[in-house]
Amino acid sequence: MDTAFFLRWITIVTERVRADRDHLTDLDRAIGDADHGANLDRGFTAVEEALAAKPPETPADVLTTTGTTLIRRVGGASGPLYGTLFRTLGRSVGDVAEVSHEALAEAFAQALAAVMKLGSAQEGDKTMIDALAPAVQGMRTSLDAAAQAAGDGARATTAMRARKGRASYLGERSIGHQDPGATSMALVVDALRAA
């Protein structure tokens, strides 16, 4: 997987976030503050501009620019979380022209650990971790398996009670709604296999 692959990945994520913007915001309206779709759309639009302004030369450039831009431009909790995900991916793959599947799987494992630490979140807390952790497991096999696992993980959050984030203030009332962060994480992972 080369620089062009990672650029395609980010482009697909940007397009899908834009297309799903209202859906993500609706999920967030149920148990959050109704800004997840808008925040991610603003963030990835800024990423698109940043990548166009200074074309990246390596996969790590793509990932680091994406992460840094999200941290600066999203404004909500998903900015530092997704920003840390992409920056950790960039740091982990290192200064290479081609990333092997094994290296990407290892980078995702490191990114999972970094995002869990930043958010003090565990699996089962009804957060993006519930899509990302299964994706990391699935990625040991293939990108298809990762996408499938992330989607299943996101859907499984519907039955969970939120223990982190704005939704946790709702307690029992958070049950019955799919988590917006897990939903967008599944979108991000699924876009890998389309890249």
Add this chain to the structure above:
Amino acid sequence: MVGIVLISHSAALAEEAVALAVGIAGEDAPIRPAGGTDDGDLGTSLTKLEEAVAEVDQGDGVVVIMDLGSAVLTARTFVEDRADVVLADAPFVEGAVNALVTAQTGAALDEVVAAAEEARTIGKLC
């Protein structure tokens, strides 16, 4: 002196919390707000946090006190590569007052953080 930054989702809340802390504790130690997004909406901004920390940094360290949610995440992201900036796990208003009172005595960074965090254990009705 140790500097203090209050990061909140709301620009107005951060500014008023600074005003309240200064009104109670005085303005001998540097304290600045970092509230809202770059566009002035509810949310937090890494850029505002960086600017506020730079303004209060006198070389003795900086304590950051957060309200909730993305304020915590933005602050945590910021301190990843700043050993001289410490996050206090403290109530926003009470922690700010305690930190400012202590910073004005010329206390060291760890003492100011401890003072802010002590505010967690002080009851209001007992």
